[in-house]
Amino acid sequence: MSLVKGLLRRLFEQAERGFDLAFSSAWNPFRQLGALGWFFYWIVAASGIYLYVFFDTGITQAHQSIEWIMNNQWYVGSVTRSLHRYASDALVVVVVLHLMREFSLDRLRGRRWFGWFTGLPVLWFIYACGISGYWLVWDKLAQYIAIATSEWLDTLPFFGEPIAGNFLSSAALSGRFFTLLVFIHIAAPLLMLLLMWVHIQRYSRPRINPPRGLAAGTLLALVVLSLVFPAVSQAPADLDVVPAVVGFDWFYLAAYPLLDVVPGGQLWLGLAVGTAALAVLPWVPPEKRRAAAVVNLDNCNGCARCAEDCPFEAITMEPRSDGAAYDTEAVVNLSNCMSCGICAGACPTATPYRRATALTPGIELPQHPIAGLRERTISAAEALEGQSRVLIFGCERAGNLESLAGADATALIMPCVGMLPPSFVDFVISRRLADGVLIAGCPAGDCYQRLGDEWTRQRMSRERDPYLRSRVPAERLRLCWRTADDASGRRAELERFQTSLAVLPPVKARELGAAREAKRG
Amino acid sequence: MASWRYVLQGMAYAAFITVLGYFSVAPAYRYLPPDKAVIKLAFSHAAERRVPCRKLSPAEIAELAPNMRKPEACERERLPLLVELEMDGELIYRAEERPTGLWKDGASTVYRKFVVAPGKHRVLARLRDSRDAVAFDYEQDAEVDLAPQQNFVIGFRKTTGGFTFQ
Numbered sequence: 246m247s248l249v250k251g252l253l254r255r256l257f258e259q260a261e262r263g264f265d266l267a268f269s270s271a272w273n274p275f276r277q278l279g280a281l282g283w284f285f286y287w288i289v290a291a292s293g294i295y296l297y298v299f300f301d302t303g304i305t306q307a308h309q310s311i312e313w314i315m316n317n318q319w320y321v322g323s324v325t326r327s328l329h330r331y332a333s334d335a336l337v338v339v340v341v342l343h344l345m346r347e348f349s350l351d352r353l354r355g356r357r358w359f360g361w362f363t364g365l366p367v368l369w370f371i372y373a374c375g376i377s378g379y380w381l382v383w384d385k386l387a388q389y390i391a392i393a394t395s396e397w398l399d400t401l402p403f404f405g406e407p408i409a410g411n412f413l414s415s416a417a418l419s420g421r422f423f424t425l426l427v428f429i430h431i432a433a434p435l436l437m438l439l440l441m442w443v444h445i446q447r448y449s450r451p452r453i454n455p456p457r458g459l460a461a462g463t464l465l466a467l468v469v470l471s472l473v474f475p476a477v478s479q480a481p482a483d484l485d486v487v488p489a490v491v492g493f494d495w496f497y498l499a500a501y502p503l504l505d506v507v508p509g510g511q512l513w514l515g516l517a518v519g520t521a522a523l524a525v526l527p528w529v530p531p532e533k534r535r536a537a538a539v540v541n542l543d544n545c546n547g548c549a550r551c552a553e554d555c556p557f558e559a560i561t562m563e564p565r566s567d568g569a570a571y572d573t574e575a576v577v578n579l580s581n582c583m584s585c586g587i588c589a590g591a592c593p594t595a596t597p598y599r600r601a602t603a604l605t606p607g608i609e610l611p612q613h614p615i616a617g618l619r620e621r622t623i624s625a626a627e628a629l630e631g632q633s634r635v636l637i638f639g640c641e642r643a644g645n646l647e648s649l650a651g652a653d654a655t656a657l658i659m660p661c662v663g664m665l666p667p668s669f670v671d672f673v674i675s676r677r678l679a680d681g682v683l684i685a686g687c688p689a690g691d692c693y694q695r696l697g698d699e700w701t702r703q704r705m706s707r708e709r710d711p712y713l714r715s716r717v718p719a720e721r722l723r724l725c726w727r728t729a730d731d732a733s734g735r736r737a738e739l740e741r742f743q744t745s746l747a748v749l750p751p752v753k754a755r756e757l758g759a760a761r762e763a764k765r766g
Numbered sequence: 767m768a769s770w771r772y773v774l775q776g777m778a779y780a781a782f783i784t785v786l787g788y789f790s791v792a793p794a795y796r797y798l799p800p801d802k803a804v805i806k807l808a809f810s811h812a813a814e815r816r817v818p819c820r821k822l823s824p825a826e827i828a829e830l831a832p833n834m835r836k837p838e839a840c841e842r843e844r845l846p847l848l849v850e851l852e853m854d855g856e857l858i859y860r861a862e863e864r865p866t867g868l869w870k871d872g873a874s875t876v877y878r879k880f881v882v883a884p885g886k887h888r889v890l891a892r893l894r895d896s897r898d899a900v901a902f903d904y905e906q907d908a909e910v911d912l913a914p915q916q917n918f919v920i921g922f923r924k925t926t927g928g929f930t931f932q
Contacts, residue, residue, distance in 0.1 A: 267775050331790065335782075399877065407808070487804050489796065489799065496786075496789060
């Protein structure tokens with residue numbers, strides 16, 4: 246299992262690095278597969294609504310009405326019909342890639358099972374929508390699909406009368422079957438939309454819209470394809486003549502040729518077993534659950550920053566239960582918490598400067614306490630030597646950061662860089678524990694914990710609360726967002742950072758004071 | 767954004783739509799060799815009951831609830847159909863088709879495809895739906911001239927007298 250995962254991961258990372266060059270990290274289509282799926286769904290829905298206005302469900306009229314749309318509406322009908330087909334095909338591509346990529350990144354394990362589990366039926370619905378759509382055109386391909394699908398369905402022990410009996414001859418065909426198909430072709434996408442909504446329920450700020458530039462480029466590409474190579478119907482269906490050779494949409498129909506060599510019942514069994522095997526993947530092998538975040542009510546003032554920043558909808562603000570003079574308190578939903586620590590990074594009480602009382606923030610991970618992070622920070626810094634001492638705060642998913650360690654650099658690993666309160670950067674620089682801080686995380690838009698990179702970037706650039714104090718010189722902080730396997734890139738970035746630090750004058754209390762004055766001024 | 771990036775993006779989009787455009791219609795799939803025809807033997811028909819219905823006596827009928835009274839008592843299970851198909855004197859299909867339903871009280875269904883060479887053929891279909899252990903209840907033959915890719919259907923409808931060839 247891990248071998249397959251690792252191989253897939255390497256393949257994706259290679260491809261992603263190439264696409265980073267062309268699209269930038271934020272626009273990289275591989276990091277937007279889910280959002281692109283939504284985007285294609287809306288294109289299919291909009292173009293489908295348009296086509297339905299002109300579609301006729303009669304046996305002969307179905308094919309004729311599509312031909313009329315294609316030939317009598319100048320480019321509009323042709324492009325709309327082609328967009329309907331190509332966006333449907335693109336939907337299959339991005340959803341399958343999305344599934345493979347999430348698997349390779351291990352984003353299905355433990356408490357993340359929900360998104361994986363609810364995504365699988367969406368895949369079935371996509372195929373139901375696509376196959377019923379091809380059927381409606383009632384051309385040679387539709388005839389093949391009708392016969393092959395009904396024969397395949399008849400291998401299930403549910404139907405008293407064979408469905409394939411409806412497609413024996415032209416005389417036996419009933420127009421009412423098309424009415425049923427239209428109903429299926431409308432109902433299935435609506436149910437699919439419901440499932441897609443369920444699929445994203447455990448994520449805050451789910452990414453359902455790709456960046457505008459990527460969306461515009463993708464739509465433009467589909468329009469160009471529709472103009473250059475419009476989707477067309479094949480010859481009208483004729484049940485008295487067997488369609489010997491048919492143009493085939495392999496995105497939707499790849500399983501059908503298997504019916505020539507595998508009995509239909511066995512193919513159903515294979516698909517059912519395959520789906521069941523995918524469904525249990527989040528628990529194979531069983532994962533040791535990390536402890537969920539813990540709220541310390543004595544230090545929680547109900548500010549809601551943790552709830553605002555949690556990527557997994559695991560924190561809600563509830564009425565105060567301890568009689569303290571605040572309206573609300575943070576409550577952690579144990580089944581949703583991914584133990585990423587981003588809530589601790591958002592907590593304003595998670596500051597290493599606290600001296601009067603023990604360093605216990607309002608919320609933190611029991612296995613990664615903030616007090617422990619302060620101790621690790623201080624002790625790691627004490628071992629550093631040289632003129633460009635760098636303390637690296639890194640994500641455990643961002644590759645082997647320990648390999649960057651040396652006399653003048655050391656790494657502190659955490660579940661996600663979003664767990665790092667900005668005050669720690671200030672603490673390190675102002676106390677001269679190191680000459681610079683490097684934060685190493687997953688590439689932009691590809692954080693394993695979903696939003697850790699984004700929140701860290703915003704906090705450190707003083708756009709998001711808790712802000713990094715303005716007295717921290719920007720040139721002493723470096724953010725490094727790279728894929729796990731990009732060790733050489735990270736090494737090079739560290740060396741560039743250290744080179745730039747070497748020419749900076751040492752941090753002095755005076756300098757920090759001047760920054761403070763500048764802010765006041 | 768640097769202009770070379772737009773060029774790379776254009777190449778990526780071009781590759782994407784080329785894959786989409788090509789695999790949405792090609793390569794073509796050969797479902798049937800173009801020089802062959804298909805004979806389909808397909809129908810649904812309920813055979814006789816395995817045990818004949820028994821006429822109830824007036825006393826037995828009187829014992830039944832008023833809304834449940836009927837002249838006969840019938841067990842539900844039906845016999846399987848015995849179906850045979852010969853082509854040019856050669857038996858190409860013989861099967862007992864079991865009745866559908868949990869209680870085996872539904873119709874038996876037959877759906878078989880035979881890929882054959884086009885041209886003239888003598889086709890003979892037989893069906894037994896009774897408790898007769900020897901003879902067939904329905905039998906019909908025809909000479910057919912099949913064109914390449916023709917879909918020739920052999921059906922059965924008791925109300926029209928037996929097998930249909932179309």
